[in-house]
Amino acid sequence: MTLTEQIITIAMVVLGTLITRFLPFLVFPAGKPTPKFVQYLGKVLPPAVFGMLIIYCLKNVSVFAGSHGIPELIAIAVTAGLHLWKRQMLLSIAGGTIVYMLLVQLVF
Amino acid sequence: MNNKYLRALRAAFPYTVPIFAGFWFIALTYGVYMNAEGFSFWYPCLMSLTIFAGSMEFVTVGLLLGQFDPVGALLMTLMINARHLFYGISMLDRYRGTGLKKLYLIFGMCDESFSINYTADIPEDVDRGWFMFFVTxxxxxxxxxxxxxxGIFGSLISFNTEGLDFVMTAMFVVIFMEQFLKEKNHIPSFLGLGVSLVCLIFFGADRFIIPSMFAILAILSAARLVRRKDGETE
Incomplete structure (x- = not known):
């Protein structure tokens, strides 16, 4: 690939990303009232998306091979437990991550 | 005036600390990867600046190494980044009235910035627009x-960081829980987890996001129609 072709390829990726991010704001501009149905989606989509993002993070975990997803399960339980207990975002995230690192480096 | 920016920055910073850990790790890996594939550090630098969509930047390395196919590159980007459409729909109200900053807020709306800006409890004395701007x-x-x-120091890094990338998973678990503890109706939360898991099993790691999005959208739309028929308004 020549430099020009590389630049065009990267520009296409930039364009595609911009479209996915700006499209809703172009279709439903701030000046006009947003349709009720879209407002409803704006309320119910985020919790569903957060669930989807957790699965997205875990998509390469194999239940039938390697460590069978056990370190992930333990670390998520620790993260969730810490969060229910103290409800300190940074503490829960750091605790879960450290437990995970110890598990994959020393145990599994 | 200065105080307004400083207060927003100070309120925003703690929310971004886990992202610092996660992003640095993944971005370093990305730079090292491009370095190993023979690209100068300018590539990861400029691509992360202009694309700013993590997984897509990794995919772009593959695109750059393959045959020149601009249309294919565009279509693949639209597929992989389609989830941003959901973020935009959810942020229509939140980004309203933020002035010119709105353009940057939308440009920089990655998974992490969206999640924080949607769930964060912004203190009353902090300017919402600037808070979200600094997070992004x-x-x-x-x-x-x-x-x-x-990209610069690619080959020199050699300490044991195995497992550090879990910081992103942990962050989304916490964000999911924060949302869960706040909401009255848990059905969308469970739906997101369940539908995505089923789609992952059926379609595999590389192809499950689009079917998941369609299924979530279809079920949530159907749920609203059913409730409307039952005579409930909102």
């Missing part, structure tokens, strides 16, 4: 600096 800006700063450093 700090996140991009971490990402670009990590990718650039990875």
């Amino acid at each position: 800006l700090l996140n991009q700063l971490y990402w670009v600096s990590g990718a650039t450093l990875g």
